Amino acid sequence: RKEVEQDPGPFNVPEGATVAFNCTYSNSASQSFFWYRQDCRKEPKLLMSVYSSGNEDGRFTAQLNRASQYISLLIRDSKLSDSATYLCVVNSYSSASKIIFGSGTRLSIRP
Amino acid sequence: EAQVTQNPRYLITVTGKKLTVTCSQNMNHEYMSWYRQDPGLGLRQIYYSMNVEVTDKGDVPEGYKVSRKEKRNFPLILESPSPNQTSLYFCASSAGRPRVGGTSSYNEQFFGPGTRLTVL
Numbered sequence: 280r281k282e283v284e285q286d287p288g289p290f291n292v293p294e295g296a297t298v299a300f301n302c303t304y305s306n307s308a309s310q311s312f313f314w315y316r317q318d319c320r321k322e323p324k325l326l327m328s329v330y331s332s333g334n335e336d337g338r339f340t341a342q343l344n345r346a347s348q349y350i351s352l353l354i355r356d357s358k359l360s361d362s363a364t365y366l367c368v369v370n371s372y373s374s375a376s377k378i379i380f381g382s383g384t385r386l387s388i389r390p
Numbered sequence: 391e392a393q394v395t396q397n398p399r400y401l402i403t404v405t406g407k408k409l410t411v412t413c414s415q416n417m418n419h420e421y422m423s424w425y426r427q428d429p430g431l432g433l434r435q436i437y438y439s440m441n442v443e444v445t446d447k448g449d450v451p452e453g454y455k456v457s458r459k460e461k462r463n464f465p466l467i468l469e470s471p472s473p474n475q476t477s478l479y480f481c482a483s484s485a486g487r488p489r490v491g492g493t494s495s496y497n498e499q500f501f502g503p504g505t506r507l508t509v510l
Contacts, residue, residue: 287430311497313497313498320504321503321504322480322501322502322503322504323433323480323499323501324501325498325499328497328498366432366433370497377435377448377449378423378435378438378448378499379435379449380425380432380433380434381432382430382431382432383432
């Protein structure tokens with residue numbers, strides 16, 4: 280089983296729709312969680328951190344469920360420019376300082 | 391401008407010919423990493439460095455070497471490249487080692503533009 284798993288998609292939704300992604304992780308010692316965005320053939324960039332209490336940044340909401348070991352990303356009123364691959368990232372604070380990326384969920388917004 | 395640079399951006403080489411991919415950051419970051427990205431597998435960490443002269447293996451270190459002689463540079467070395475090392479490589483840096491209580495700005499990783507390597 281992968282340490283971090285995401286639905287690869289693709290999700291193909293109309294502009295203005297609300298879309299949600301989940302990401303599950305297997306290491307209960309994981310301590311920090313992030314969502315990164317990666318455009319085609321580009322480097323990943325931080326979209327937002329995921330805090331225990333949940334957090335919102337404009338149209339984006341991230342939540343963490345430690346009991347069930349998953350994080351989620353909700354995008355409201357989706358725009359064409361939201362088309363990208365969304366990567367879930369989990370940091371584990373063992374002595375190895377492991378950083379694990381999910382394989383990404385591809386989102387395509389259609390007009 | 392704060393950035394992570396990698397060179398070369400594209401490289402085609404042959405099996406066994408040693409190569410080095412350079413990575414440099416101008417943000418005085420302590421933590422640097424190398425990743426490879428393959429279809430369906432996502433980004434996998436090859437090596438990381440928590441500071442000068444401190445390096446450690448990530449998930450897929452076989453066939454790679456790194457060094458951290460200066461804070462800003464973290465080259466990736468393939469002593470004898472093989473076709474299974476054909477991939478897209480990213481260097482990344484962050485202010486510090488990911489840790490509990492670290493702010494997102496502390497933990498955020500900044501990525502270089504990537505190096506597309508083909509080994510024939």
